Amino acid sequence: MTSEEILKRLQDQFGEAILGTDDSSLNLTVKVASETLLEISRFCRDDSSLSFDLLSLVSGVDWTDRIESVIHLDSTAHKHHLVLKVDCDHESPRCPSVVEIWNAADWHERETYDMFGIIYEGHPNLVRILCAEDWEGYPLRKDYLMPDEYHGIPNDFQQAGKRPQKYNPRG
Amino acid sequence: MGEATNVTEVPLPQGGTVAVKPGDFRTEEMLLNIGPQHPSTHGVLRVVVRTDGEIILDSQVHIGYLHRCFEKVVENVTWTQVTPYTDRMDYLASMYNNLGYSLAVEKLGDVEVPERASYIRIIIGELQRIASHLMSVGTYGLDVGAITAFLYCFRDREITLRIFEEVCGQRLNYNYIRPGGVSGDLTDEMLKKIDDFIDYFLPKIDEIDNLLSMNGIFIYRTAGVGILPLDLALDYGCTGPVLRGSGLARDLRKDEPYGLYEQFDFDVITGKGEKGQLGDCWDRYMIRVREMRESCKIIKQALAKIPEGKFIEPKLLKNVKVKKGESYLKVENPRGELGYYIVSDGKKGPYRCSVRAPSFCNIAVLPEISRGCMVADMVVIIGSIDIVMGEVDR
């Protein structure tokens, strides 16, 4: 199916719940409301013309005013992709978990929680995966600052008086 | 026999209860750390297993020992400065990490790649696949105790590494494939060497087959162990040899060709359950051995028709202009689908670069397929999934 057909199929099925598409993305990107994410996901997987059976990646993007939870889906049968995006609040990001639909989301959601602090509601075991369990803060957020020390291990970079953000390539 | 009379519920220390029949005495369960410092966890994987005797009842994977904040670091560098960081992820297939990233950036930045560069990428990429599979096959031999097979594989891998060294000066972290092309040309002499290597290597695959793949004890150890059904593999997002081992012919080089792969003739190898059941460790292992032959086939074809021309626009070596937007692109890494999700805000470097690491997804299925097997099988199963911890932890 082409991107237009997938979009049409989804819009026919869910109408208002599809909030829109993201034109800056080179893949078909569909923004959905967080309440309908589970329903849409299940439809994406089970509908025979879509059959997105392979969850490729769950990731997050911090846009400083909001945090996006991004789900990349693949279909092994039809060989097409879909990107689902859910906007989350920046202060206390929450998003429904799709683990019950694709088990693959388990670790990806844990990682996104670890890095962005998005609470995936309904996730069976939402704990940090890459960082230590008692790590503070969410490293991939744009406003994240390295802690001065961790269990007595000093952050030498900051102690030497050099702030890590001095050189900013996007300035 | 078999009638459950007087079944009592006994609480377990980890919660829940279990039914105990009369005459069925229960031994103590043990929590055991396999890894991070273990010879067969291929780096610093830690698996906490709950065992009853030698039988594994449950396992839990802990990762993060090698976490180097790739995704945070690359937010502070320019587009071309990212490639050396990608090298360090899957350090056994660094070329592919470069390739995946370069393709994603090229797609977003509308960068034209010279045709010669595309051919070089395919030759070097497939050579990298051979090197990576040799590593995987060899260390798998090591896991089951066949040390000689490991050294045979390393002998041949050494030749590929020398070729890489000649091509880009590095043996492990190449930083060779850049957005827009490759960082250096392949001379005719190098192409000849690669051709010679393929001629030399094809009979060596038979040697590996003789020594390891068809060895009775090896089949005894791996066939019918760690069976991964296809639906479970898809459910856990497994890709690459792990998914193909379960019988699905999904290979991005065929399904969604990138580079110039649609011009090449090769087969997608799938598991057939010849020695045990479909999706067992032997199937997953054998796919790698057979894929090496297919890679040789592709390299031969590419060597035959590589055109003359530029290998990169020199100004692209400094930096690439990328417009605002985002792209997600996957390549078929030796371990599975390596995906790069790149978000650009139109500045000099990526706003966000997220990686779908194939080993990260593949290893998540370990607790499912290792349940009920023995400690010795655990090692065999971990080896058959073929993880690289640098990529799992990034």
Place this chain on the structure above:
Amino acid sequence: MTMASMYFDYANVAVFFVFAVVFVILNISVISVILRPTVENDQKDTTYECGEPSVGSSWVRFDMRFYTVALVFLIFDVEVAFLYPWAVVFKDLRGAIGGSATGVFVFLEAAIFLLILFVGLIYVWKRGDLDWVKSSSAQEVDARQRQMIEAKDEVRL
């Protein structure tokens, strides 16, 4: 061969045993102690468990899962022990009579004994007692796994 030489032989064994013990003790506790360094370190004395702190003791009721096999082993080992005297005199008995009826009788006696055991082995084999028995909790795990896979199948279909 007399009793005296036998004493010498077995005294030899005893001396060898004592020598082995002394040799090892000498090596471990004398020579090595003189040569090796001893640097106390708290971390050094921890139990190795792949770099993670060990959870619990390893002195547990360990499930070896070969109880039936151990019984089979016992039976056959005793059988072999019974047959040693027979084996050592077999040649004499056969030789003395020159392969006559006595020899045949001696052979048949042991052959029948072995046959009975062999039938026993086949019985145990057919019953599946020689197979590696999975513990009951492992069997439950297996069953749960099967159920899970089947459940997934149903969802898919």
Place this chain on the structure above:
Amino acid sequence: MIFGGTMLSNGLVFARYSLAEWIQGLLGDRLEMIPEWILFPLLMLAGCLVIIGFITVFALFAIWMERKVSAHMQCRLGPMEVGFHGALQTIADGVKLLGKEDIVPRHADKLLHYLAPIIVFAGVFPLFVVVPFSEKILISDINLGLFFVAAVGAVEVVGVIMAGWASNNKWSLFGAMRAATQLVSYEIPLGLAFLTIILLAGSFSMVDIIHQQEGWLSNWFLFHNPFMPIIFLSFFTASLAECKRAPFDLPEAESELVSGFHTEYSGMKFSIFFLAEYAAMYVVCAIAAVMFLGGWSTGIKPLEAWLADSAGNPMREVLSNTVHLVVIVTKSMFLVFVQMWLRWTLPRIRLDQIMHVCLKVLLPWTMVAMVATSAIELCWPGGNMVLTALTIVIWSIPLLWTLKAILDMTVGIFLKFVPSGR
């Protein structure tokens, strides 16, 4: 005779074959001055020292050989720096191990942890009492030789289990339990193989068994009848398991159990385990050589007869003993080489599979072969030329096939194309 006066007067007669007698021969009448209660222990101690020297030299050589064999099988050179082609590497390693710190885990059972290497070594060392080197060079010819080997050979496992349990380490525990499981599996085929040889020889004594096989090569028990190679293979397989050599190195499986039962051992204690392992390797190979390959017999009848004819010719006797020593050590070393060869070729088998192999493959076959051998011995006392010829013909087929494979792998490699990229 030499020692005659004292000995006969006390009613003591030494075994005909003993190192002690040989030493007496060397020292002659001067020995009579030493009282027996000092002399006998001294003689025995001399035997111990000879054997410990032999074990050490053998272990040094075998470890070097193992490294070189494995290296050349794996297209590499192995140790090259210390001495000629790394010949002194093992000594360097030994010195290093001697200077290594002895670490005992805090939670271990210290006493058992200390006792385990002692028991392992003490379980192997006395076996050398019965291992013959030549007619005169042996410690003593115990009349229960093979039975003694079967009995004492299993003691080592106690030490292994003790080591694994005492360490209070889970990997060690697994190793120990695997050792127990393995013992239960391999002991029966081993015992049945001993039984067959005893049946053929009519004696437990090592020297008797070798004498039964003197003469032509066809007298070796291996060629007695077509079933004997089965017994040999099953004995060899079980003996691999007994010395914990690959593919049966489950108790120490380094890729699975890190280091198995000796995970928590370091320094000298570890090297004692190592020494015991290599000593056991020699013992089982020497015993296999005695049982199946004619011991010190060269297999050439006229040569044997010439060597045996040493009446009034002391040099001939020295020559005879030297030849026999070389022959039996060569045979044993060949089997040791085969053990190494297998180790570097085969993957490791799993715990339940070793049980399967021993109980469902080796045990029935060995039992059938044993009964068949006894029936053949009943019908044709002392063997039969036709059966021997049949054995050689039948078993030469797999042997030639193996040889062809070896030639393909060795000579064939040189004929293959070598790329310029290397």
